Amino acid sequence: MNDYLEFDGKIIMNADPVEKKTPTPGRIPESTQIDRDILYQPDLLIEPEKSNGTFNSSGDVQFYPSFVYNTNIPDVDIEINPINDVVIHTPTVCYPTITDAKEYTQLVSPGNCYHLVLDRYFTVNLPTSGYHSSLKGYGERDYAKYIKSREVKFPFEVYMCDGDDYTYYDADTWITLHQDSTKFYLPIWVNETAAVGIDFRARAINCDANDGLEMEEVCANADNSNYVAVDTKNAEVSGRLYNLNMYDYSDYPFWLDVFRKPKSLELKRFAYHVGFNNQNGEKVRSAFTLPTVDGSHPYMRNLGVLKPGYTSRMSLITIGNIYHGTDYIKIYPTFYYVSKKGNVNGSDITKLEEVDLYYNGTINGKYRNVVKVGSDLDKQNVKKMMLGNPYTGVTDEEFNQKAKIAGLKPKDIRSTTYDVYTYGEITIPSRMSTYIGMDCAPDEVIPDGVDPDRVTKSKQKWYFEYSLPSDVHAVKKGFDVTKYAHENGGIDYKEGFWKKDGYIVVNFEIVTFEAGFKNIQGDGDTGMGWMEGAEIFDKESETPIPHLTYTNRQNVDYGYCSMYKMEDQPLRKIDWHKAQFAFRYGDVLMYSLDGSAKKDYRSYGTH
Template sequence: MVTHDKAAVTGIRYTTLGWTIKRYNSPIAGNQSVRVKLETYCPDKVDPNNPEYLYGYFVIHKERIFQSINSAYPEWAQELYTNGGTVYLDGIMTVTQNGVKQGSMSEGGALSGEVYTTYSGIAGARNWRDKEGLKSHFDKSVYFPANPGMIEAPVEGDENVEVVTVTSGINMDNLSSVNRLWISSDEFNVSRAIPSSECVSIGGSLQKYYYQATYEHHYGTRAVPVTASVTYTLTWNDGRTHREQVTVTKSVEVPREYSYWKIRMINLCYLKNAEVRNGALPDGNVRLENLYYPNVTVQKNTDSMTLPETVVAVDGGVVAGGTTRPAIPDSDILPLIDNKTGKIIVKNDVFSVDGEIWMNGAACEEKTPEPVTLSDERKQSVQKNDIQIPGATANQIYESVGTAEYASYFSGGIVNNAMVPDINPVAVHTPVVCVGMSTDDIGFNQQIIPTKYKSLILGRTFTVSVGTAGTHLDEKGYGTREYRKYVKARQVKFPFPVVSDGRQIAADSWITILSESAEFLLPVSVPEGDYNISYRSIAINAENNVAEQKYANTDKNNYIATGSVRVTVIGRLYDFCVTNVIDYPRWERVFWKEGKTARTDMVYFSGTNNLNGIRQRKPDSLYLVPLIKGSHPYDSSIHAPGLGYRMEFSVRTIGSMWHAEDSVELVPTYYYMERDGSRLRQVKLYRKDDLQEFYLPVSLKAEDRTITAEGMQTWRGSYQIPADVYIANAEVDLADYVAQKKGRIRQKDPVFLRDGYLIVYFSIQTVKEGKPHLDYENRQNVNNGYCDMWKTEGYQTVRVDSEGHVFSFQEGMVFVFDQKKNMHTDYTSVGTH
């Protein structure tokens, strides 16, 4: 069939789904009619004479038309088979919008969606450019020639015709007993637990086909007319012996039995599609289509019987006549020719499927074999792989319903939807694991008593991550493994604000980690103390479900796995600096602008690095503590400050050091070194007036503190050792020495050190809320990986003065006093009267 239509210029067009075949040229209503779906659709071709038009080509096989009519109207089919006739066709049409059909038609003729079966219906469906062209799809007449071979009429003269209807052993009533489908996975036990987003396979074995056949068993006795040439031998003796052969022709009917089988009707149904409905499958169902098509042979014979040879010659025997010639006998010659006449050759019609012969059409004498009926299973293995469970599928057990669809081989269309029982369920349980992790910044932890938790240092960055590997259900495919693929989001929540990419995020906000880990800056304003960082892994199927479980969601009702890490937020003690030397005028212009109107920005640093260990200045920088000869930027000959001069300094803290009782404690230890940098040793200081040992600790209190920013403090202090002091090696028992000298000692006594350098080492600690907190050097913990701020800030233990002397200092030695250049030698008191 060919249609001629104007080509569409928009995304909306009409499409032919099939045809209504009518017996009479009248409307469908009240007419005998059947619907037939298009089996083959050829691509449209442009009309070479008018490019605005297209030719459409449609093909429907005649067997489907005949079978459809015969199923609905046998009398109409009988008329068509016997005499031929005209039928009338109306198109069954739908609208296609942007390539999507708005209606459909099943193999059996069922219509759904937007479907039109009349011209007026489709013409009014849209504002078509060429409505007249649609008329070519309706009231089409087609003549079918007679085809009497479609129905086999009984053979005239049969004595007996037995109509036998047989049904295959596996048939529509018991398909459920043999059909089996299952949903499986190589990696998971689908019936117990499988994550969403994983793939399953549907497999099984289904009965290939079944049938019901109506046969005609033709049997009886046929009188076969035989022409026989009978030769008799006549003998008599009339005085002389006579012997004469006489051949006569006689006709006789020889009875012959026959038995053969004809096909009256076969209704063969074959497995075409299968469908499994399960809520865990895409769109709730999966179809397996075009699973099998049988190789069928049905052959109806027009010459089911072939009679035997009907001309024979037989010997009639000797007829004795006595003395006269005898007459030719008129006796029954059937016994003479019966064994000379062959049997009737009979043939069945032929019926086979896939090479298995159910009705054998081989030629046989007298009797053909009876048709064989399919009794056992004929199974088709079916398989569809890589069926992905949608990621959003909720955790639950989804039951399965299966259907095997059987189509009619001769008439087309699905005629039986056979349920497939006992398909296993799908138990969706999407696993997530949450292992919260945080970096431990112990290398910058200055706590005197270190925390047992992870160290987070104020003002520094730290990294968190949400681990998704761990142990889950004791089920196939689960256990201990990486579960990252099932995680929709990994999140972290801090009980304090953090900074990410320059943006501050409020406390108790869930933050999604987009990569394997995330780095955050800990603001200096966060109060020191112990905190819990919360983590969670959210399953890809969580949707709006917020039910959670620690570590892993082993309960399928939970969609979030949670974790936490205990951390300690810790402050800092850093940036010890010498800010002024009250040794004027030698050091004045280093720290004061001309006229002493304002301070310069000059300070002497604890090392070459900042508090995070990042290089800020060179190792031979002048601006490092302690100050030595050559540290003066404008006069390298100026010596280190002398005894009796005051050194001003500052030290900074970060953290919760704002309480009234908080303080910074600086405890000195004294050392002595020769002027050439040799013989460093620990010493003690003694007052000249009473020879009592003394040392001068510094305690910086609230009044010495400046809050420079929220969470940051600067502490300022000064240090001064009297010029008139005795210095002796620490191991010297001065009291015993004095006793030996009977109290008569002088500055020049050899027990006292002079002319070298007095060096002050500071042990610097913070006291927070009355308890020792941070330590600058942290000697007791540094070997366990904790922070030594002197080392972090790059304290230079080897220094060279302007005269080339090499000095080896210990970390924390902050002041060098030149004993030879003390205040008393610089200034002399003079009286006027």
């Protein structure tokens, strides 16, 4: 019988009794080198709350006998030295972008920044991916698992959009973004402003536990003492100028039923618009656009071209801060001649010929001959307009809203007459505008804390009239009519240089002038500012400055908005006589050189 010996679970000597000879004892296994990963443990988790920093490491290796027999062998403890420190660097990145509303921006002088437009949607993009640093394992990648939250802060009010759901946020509120791209809406009552900063931040998962909210770094926390990646994007906010239309034309009775209800001055709310689209480029109509040509009349197909001497009543809409007493809109007409045969022959297009206009008429009580449109004398021939004129067609609701906000009586607004136009220039004063922004919110609910009057006055409707003189004559632009008259004993309009047998096309360049635009950051209006002017602004900003433009010729080639183009003004038309015309953006009215109010009255008497 042997002694019993077991080693590492294996029997080396068996102590069972035997009759003759005991088994030969086995061999104790030779020791082997441990596997290289025996001291390695993968996927160790660092708690999300653990702070960034460098942490010392320590370790030792312990050896002890597998068994001890009749002796005393001590354990062996060997310290591991050197051993590397552990660095915790929880990454976060912040690389935001904003969809640029450049194609909707009508600013005369746009800034070099992002552009946001009132009453428009825009998208903020803040992904979790991007470049962090050149550290091993970092670089360009997605860091979503290390980022706790992404946020944006606007210096103005916004709505965050989720399908048909809208959440309103006051200015300077940190808004949590739950996805890479988030849609927002810019309400009409936000103040227009030059470039302001929109702030973004992305917090690492260990930020809050370590009071790291103020420990910021631009774009990425390459320094592990920081917990927040931040960035700022500059954007300017601008308003809108749109919906130019002709809603009445005074050549009655031929046009009376087109615009007004039978046996009434009440308007049908029918109008000829610039184009087929609305201000957002969405198609909303298929006919009845400006300029009207013969065939544009909905009932009398041989009518459409306008006649000098009759008044076109027109309106347009603005959105923004253009509600102060000194604000106004300027319209600059330019004049072109085109033959009755049109200017399109197959693929050939003859450019419209720019002309100067002359007329005879009474100015300041004195009859004048050969007055040039745009001359100093013509500038004295001012046409007045009264907002309360029943032909103007302003609704009672518009009068009441403006009176309430301006602190006046509706009758005071109705009955006052204002200068509006000469033949060479139209100036629409703020007194000829109304406030139509009632309940203008994406969900039609004005948020708590927002002044409803501020909302209402932030959308304006402007009324104006225009006509050409009844006795109008056209000549090639730049031709010196005065010199000719001196050399030939006067003018009788039978001279060969006058344009005959054709049309005058009137092109409108429209520009808003807004007082104190650079300083508009507060609510701004004093209530009585409607009558008293812009005394709320600093002296240097009281003079209105050009702000928005309809045509935007100077910027459209750089991707900015021409509202004529956005509204899809048709640039080709065929009239009832089969003549084809090629127009330019801004060609709004077309007048016959053959007909006029003067000739109608001479032929038919008054009507």
